[in-house]
Structure formats: structure tokens, C-alpha cells
Amino acid sequence: MIPARTKVLAVMLVVAALGLSGCGPSTDAEKRVRAALKATERLSRSYLYSETFTDKAGSHDTTVLGFVEDDFRYKAHVTVGGRPTLDESVNDDALAVRFLDPARIGDFLRRPTKQDKGGSGLGADKTAASPVATKAKTGPTAAELLPTHRWVLDPAGAPAVVGTPSGDRLVGADPVLDSLDVLAYVERSIGEADRIVEFSEDSLEYKKAEDPFEHPKKGSGVVRYDFEAPKLPKASQTANGNQVTPDARHFRKMSVYVKDGRVVQVAEKIDVAARLKDLAEIYDTKFPADRSKDQLAVIAIDALNAIRQGQGQQPVRLRSMEFKLADLGGSVKVDMPTDTTTASLALLENRGRAADAAVGAVEAAALAATLAAPPPPPS
8 A cells, every 4th residue: 555545545535526517607719619529520530549547556558549430430449558459340330359469358348337338239129139149159259259369240239329428438448439439528528627718828827837738830720729627626515415526627637729620639637746735735634745746646546536436436537648630521431351250249348239238248257267367387
């Protein structure tokens, strides 16, 4: 256990946050960002999504190179820790997946508490028996195929919802859907910001030392819009009998870059380190003097998340994210692989038909146990 965590946790127990709807009035900048999001979300595009997540073990990098033809056709290449990990292609209901790094399969397996979260089966009868699952009984299953680097095709396994706010899906749990949902995530973040302003180095309110993002190049035609986080809460408010804890919105720094009325880049940082002094003053605590700001941010966020999860709330993810778009409205075509083997992919989280979810959860648990088992001793 990290030293001083207990003290910070005790302090966080008395933290109270602002209400969820403390945003200011709509600004012209906000209206321009909303218009740009609307103009961009239906366009074909390629993109590069990068996330760095930080915890006690250090920093963890994930990137997704994606291509979106339309709402029902996309492909994504996922890299985790610098290693190619997963390829995924979707065309209407059909989903094809292969693991380039089978050691990471466990990160994508269906979780027992999410058995009701299946894939699209768009227009299908989700209460009916799955022909994919039936066929799998007479051939290899996805659990047998995925560790062999082969493409697996589920004709009705595409994710149910793409391009909408994540709802109860934790950010960071599914990098492919996170990357596809960035524009919707920005839309939701608008409602969580105190206000949105157009970036200007000449503004009296601009603080260069607190700005982690790149400036638009002069003459590029790119306009940057900054999201201002709500003030940190006072330590007296409760809601529904619980102390209301700070949310990601209180630590969020976000900038949206717009060119020709379309979003071309999004940058976000959940920056707890920048608000440590404010936290110490508001909650009358002292952080260890022998730790870096980044280490203290991990201590603080661990303490906060212990409370939030105890209250049934989602944890705050300490992360930096960058999303760059290209080929907006261009000729982006998504081709499905041809060298596939058909099987149900319901063992993967957010994938496969809902009717196959229960079977998928069983397959996922069995595969997870196999992956976790030590290799047999040499003969």
C-alpha cells in the first residue's frame, strides 16, 4: 500500500462535490463546438486515438488506428503497450476479430456482470436461438480459434451501439468503442463543463503554465476551443444520504480543434496533479512532501475511487487522451477479411448476439481460466 493513502482516504471521506448540472449559460463557442460535432459525426473518416492511463503500476499506453465508412462499417487496429494486439472489422451486423497478441485476450473477454450486453444483431430477434451458436457446436469455437491468431467471423456479432455516450460502459474497458465514441464523449463533456471558450494566448484568463495542449499553427485555419472545469467542491454537501464525491469533470482539461466547421482533433487530460494545492486547502490536508505531483495524483485518485466505488459510482480514470481525424468525408472503404472461420464472438465484451450472451460468458470464463493457468512443465 502506498504510504499516506490511509490519511488521504480519510480526508476524502468528507469530500462533497458540486451538483451534476452546474454548467453556465451556453456560449457562442459552445454553439460552434456543437455544430462542428454534428457536422463531423456522420462523415467517413480515418482517425488515430491514443490514451495513456496512469495508476500505481505506472503508465499504460493504448492506441487505435481506425477507419469509419459509415455508422455500420468500420475497422480498427489496436496497439497496447507498443505491441499490435487486436484487429476488428464490422460491416452491418457482421463482426470479424483476430488477436495479434493472444496474451491480451483476457482484457477483452465478457464479464459475468454484463451478460445482458450483447452485440447488435441489428433487426434480429434477440430472444431466438442463435444459428451462430448452434453452428459452433459442430466446429471450432471462438475460444479455440482466437488464441491461434486467426480471423473469427460472427455474422450477427457487431457491437450494439456505436457513436453514442458510453452510459454504464466504463471508459477504458473497450478501446475500440472508446475510439468510436469520442465525438459523443465530447458532447457529454460539454454538459459537464463550466463553460467553453475560444482559445487565445492574449486572454487575461489564459495560464500558459497550466496548458498541456498544443496551440493551433498560425494560418492553419484551425480554431481551438477549451472546456473549463467546474470549481472544486466545498466539504459540506451531501446527496441521497451520501457524501457527493468529485467527478472526472472537476479534473478535466479538454480542447476541441475545429477547421472549416469540422472537428479535426480532441485532446483531454484528467489532471488531478494540477489541483493538488486546491484539494489540500479545501479539505485541510497535507500531501507527502517526498513524492512527485504525479505520484500524489495517483494517491488522491485511489482514495477518491475507493469512496466512489463504495457508493456504486464509476471510478475516475486518470488519463490523457488524443484523437486526431483525417480524410473527413473522403473515400474511406471498409473491407471485411476473407480468410475467416465462423463462430459466435459472444465471449467478447460488447460483442456477439444478446441471445448468445449467457453461453458467451461461460466460454469467456473457461478461456480466462486457461489463459491464467501456468504452462505445462516440459516433458
